[in-house]
Amino acid sequence: MQTSSGAKLDFGRVALLLLFLGAGWYFWDSPVLWPLKVLVVMVHESGHALATLLAGGSVDRITLAANDSGACLSRLPSSMMAQVAVYSAGYVGSALAGAFLLLATFRFRLRRLVLFVACVGLGVMGVLYAGDSVTxxxxLGTALVMGLAAKYLPDGGVDMLNLFLAAFTALYVAFDLRSVLGHGATSSASDASLLANLTPVPSWAWAGIWSFVSLALLGLFARWSLRAARPEGLGHSLISSRR
Known part of the structure; x- marks a missing residue:
C-alpha cells in the first residue's frame, strides 16, 4: 500500500486502526468502554472551553455525567460567528485530538510525551473548570491512568493505546450524528442543534459535516503518519547510485 508520493504505508498499523474503528463502533454502548467515553467527552468539552477563551469569552465550569454526557457552561461573545466557532469547537477538538495523537505518535515518535501531555492537560482542565466533585x-482518575500508561507501558503498548484513543476520539463525532438523527430528546441539547438555532443549516447537516470532517482528518493524518519505516542504509544506497 502506497501514498501518492510513493511512500509505503505500514499495513499492520492501518489494519489495526481499522480494527479499532470497527470495534469502537460495534462496542460503543458497552460498559467496558465507559472510561474512554468519559475521556472523549472531556476532550469535546475542552474544545468548547478553549474556543471560548480564544474568542474572548469566559468559562464558568465543565461537568461530566455518568451517562456519558457533558456540558461546558461559559459566557460567549455576542458575535454570531464567535458562537458558531465555539459550538463547533467540540467537534473540531475531538477530530484534531485524534489526528494529532496519530501524528505525534507515529510520525514524530513522541508516543510517551504526547500521552503525558494529554494526562497533564486533562488534569489541568479538571482542576480549573470541573463543576463538581464527580467531574x-x-x-484526575483518567489523567492518573494515562500518566501511568505513559510511564510503564512498553513502546508497543503505548503505540496501541494512542492508536485506539485516536480512533475512539474520531468516532465520537460520528456518534453525535447518530444521536441527532435517532434521539430527539438528546439532540435538542446537542451542539448540532445549537448551531441550527443560530444558522439556517439544520442540525443533521451540521452533525454530518463535522462527522465527515472528523473521519477525513483521521484518514489524512493516518496516511501521513502510518508510513512504514525506511530500511537502514536506503538513503546511502540512493546517494551512491548517482555517482
Missing amino acids: LALC
Missing part, C-alpha cells in the same frame, strides 16, 4: 474525580 474532578473523573478527570
Whole structure:
C-alpha cells in the first residue's frame, strides 16, 4: 500500500486502526468502554472551553455525567460567528485530538510525551473548570491512568493505546450524528442543534459535516503518519547510485 508520493504505508498499523474503528463502533454502548467515553467527552468539552477563551469569552465550569454526557457552561461573545466557532469547537477538538495523537505518535515518535501531555492537560482542565466533585474525580482518575500508561507501558503498548484513543476520539463525532438523527430528546441539547438555532443549516447537516470532517482528518493524518519505516542504509544506497 502506497501514498501518492510513493511512500509505503505500514499495513499492520492501518489494519489495526481499522480494527479499532470497527470495534469502537460495534462496542460503543458497552460498559467496558465507559472510561474512554468519559475521556472523549472531556476532550469535546475542552474544545468548547478553549474556543471560548480564544474568542474572548469566559468559562464558568465543565461537568461530566455518568451517562456519558457533558456540558461546558461559559459566557460567549455576542458575535454570531464567535458562537458558531465555539459550538463547533467540540467537534473540531475531538477530530484534531485524534489526528494529532496519530501524528505525534507515529510520525514524530513522541508516543510517551504526547500521552503525558494529554494526562497533564486533562488534569489541568479538571482542576480549573470541573463543576463538581464527580467531574474532578473523573478527570484526575483518567489523567492518573494515562500518566501511568505513559510511564510503564512498553513502546508497543503505548503505540496501541494512542492508536485506539485516536480512533475512539474520531468516532465520537460520528456518534453525535447518530444521536441527532435517532434521539430527539438528546439532540435538542446537542451542539448540532445549537448551531441550527443560530444558522439556517439544520442540525443533521451540521452533525454530518463535522462527522465527515472528523473521519477525513483521521484518514489524512493516518496516511501521513502510518508510513512504514525506511530500511537502514536506503538513503546511502540512493546517494551512491548517482555517482
